[in-house]
Amino acid sequence: MREENWMDSNKAKKNLLIYAHYYIPDAASTGQILCELAEGMLDRFNITVICVVPSYLGTIDEQYKTKKYYRENINGVEVLRIRVPEFSKANKKSRIKNIVSYFFGAMGATFKVGKQDYVFSISQPPILGGLLGVWGKWVKHAKFIYNIQDFNPEQVLAIGYSKSKKITDLMMHFDKFSCKKSNLVITVGRDLVQTLKNRFEGKKVPNFVMINNWINEKEIYPLSSDDENVMQFKKKYGLEDKFVIMYSGNIGLYYDLENLIKVLKKFRKGYNKEGIYEPGPKTKDGREVVFAFVGAGPVLDKLVNYSKKHCFENIVFIPYQEKSQLNYSLNAGDVHWCVNAKGIKGVSCPSKAYGIMAAGKAILGVLEDGSEIRSLIEECGCGKCCEPGEYGKIAAEIRYFISKAGSPELEKMGRSGREYLEKNLTKEVSVRRYEEEILKL
Structure with missing residues (x-):
């Protein structure tokens, strides 16, 4: 009886797909935040995460080098990992190859995760994260939430990472497209809200809300110097x-x-x-x-x-x-x-x-x-x-x-x-x- 009640409860929940790029045990801050977000919402959603195999520092453990996809369940969250090539953060070409592999791998993985009511994607990797959310919305006929942690190409322009106006204009076109196609844009700062508004120059701004990031205050807390x-x-x-x-x-x-x-x-x-x-x-x-x-x-x-x-x-x-x-x-x-x-x-x-x-x-x-x-x-x-x-x-x-x-x-x-x-x-x-x-x- 208890098992039946649990199954009924699980069926009553909405399904939420998260494109995470990195997820625990990777040390990327966005991966940690998305892990806590996913686990924290399990009472309201059945959650699946599509991400890469653990590789934030560029290297990949041997256990993740034999198959294209790996399925895991981490604390109640279904995780579908994509094998990607190793890379060096100091080598732009190897980094781009790694990111593109994730993008196309995640597109393919979308067909492997069943019905979804909502698709949630973050702005990492730049531009491609938003486009994955649009792809998931179309393939799954779902509502799309676009979580912007970093605005690009604005970030690229701020540090002069690309000198090509054609490239940055194309990046802006695609990311504005992702914003328009979303059902909700979530930014993480008041100043980021203003950037979103500025993108659309007084025209119709996509539906948005601002929610601060956080830290798990029960895991990080003051300790005495002699701890x-x-x-x-x-x-x-x-x-x-x-x-x-x-x-x-x-x-x-x-x-x-x-x-x-x-x-x-x-x-x-x-x-x-x-x-x-x-x-x-x-x-x-x-x-x-x-x-x-x-x-x-x-x-x-x-x-x-x-x-x-x-x-x-x-x-x-x-x-x-x-x-x-x-x-x-x-x-x-x-x-x-x-x-x-x-x-x-x-x-x-x-x-x-x-x-x-x-x-x-x-x-x-x-x-x-x-x-x-x-x-x-x-x-x-x-x-x-x-x-x-x-x-x-x-x-x-x-x-x-x-x-x-x-x-x-x-x-x-x-x-x-x-x-x-x-x-x-x-x-x-x-x-x-x-x-x-x-x-x-």
């Missing part, structure tokens, strides 16, 4: 008894990290080009200052080479952390960078801010005035911000945080961020809003 796991993390990477200013996340093209690391020369510990040893700054309580970069991405090699060339002894590079270790790594930082390159306002929203706030840490924001995350930081007072490209002011903010090491002021910033997140940016609040907006269609 055993935090101490183990610090010891492993030479951060013991140091004042740690940390960047954690994708070391990619949209954050101006190549120029930000040059600012750190003012705080270097090591030999300068004249062969004179510079001891580096210390906090009032005698701790050395260390800059930690946690993650990977196409800019990582440039940062590593710069650090070596200029003989930094107080820059540490740490690999991506498994989700189970993320709370300890975030808590190992005293202050966290949250940065975007100039021109990214209204284009992208760095979700890393939510993890920093959840861990109760102060934020050093390099973000444009009026951008979603800067607005959140200023609303709750959880950090200090300056404009991208204002490198003198960025150096001044670093000095400020060093001068306040261990102070009640820094602790208050971290606490304010955590309290604001608990009230406004929890997983439960955002997931419920996704459910409500989808079921309205």
Whole structure:
């Protein structure tokens, strides 16, 4: 009887297909968000995810190299994985080949997942993510929800990734097409809403809503500095008894990290080009200052080479952390960078801010005035911000945080961020809003 009731309940749910590109165990932030969204909506939907085999860092495990498709059930979510070629994030051609393989593989996989009432796609990979949603809508005769985490070609134009106007105009044509064909566009920031409106220049704007991203505040939370796991993390990477200013996340093209690391020369510990040893700054309580970069991405090699060339002894590079270790790594930082390159306002929203706030840490924001995350930081007072490209002011903010090491002021910033997140940016609040907006269609 119980089994029959369960089957009836399952049949009563609507079917929702998600094109995710990356999904757990991959460390991509969008993959983590979509995992929590999918699992959080299982009470209202039967959910299927189409994604690639685990490959976010470019390599693929042998167990995923023999078949074209792999089926899994992860915590109640049906997952259909597509085999794609390995790639290097530093090699544009191999990256494009990988993405195109996912796109066509996902189109084929759409025929393998049965009836769907809703199709949900994100703006990753750029342009193709939206087109997959349109394809799914047509093939499945379903309603299409387009979740825009990043606007392209606006992002491409902001960093000069493509110089071809023909290419960027074509990208804009296709992504506007995806927006028009959607039943609902969901953006993740107030500034992104304005970008959507600007695209259509006062003409009919597609149906839209803004829902913030989130962090699972029950998995990421403040820990004491002497927590055993935090101490183990610090010891492993030479951060013991140091004042740690940390960047954690994708070391990619949209954050101006190549120029930000040059600012750190003012705080270097090591030999300068004249062969004179510079001891580096210390906090009032005698701790050395260390800059930690946690993650990977196409800019990582440039940062590593710069650090070596200029003989930094107080820059540490740490690999991506498994989700189970993320709370300890975030808590190992005293202050966290949250940065975007100039021109990214209204284009992208760095979700890393939510993890920093959840861990109760102060934020050093390099973000444009009026951008979603800067607005959140200023609303709750959880950090200090300056404009991208204002490198003198960025150096001044670093000095400020060093001068306040261990102070009640820094602790208050971290606490304010955590309290604001608990009230406004929890997983439960955002997931419920996704459910409500989808079921309205």
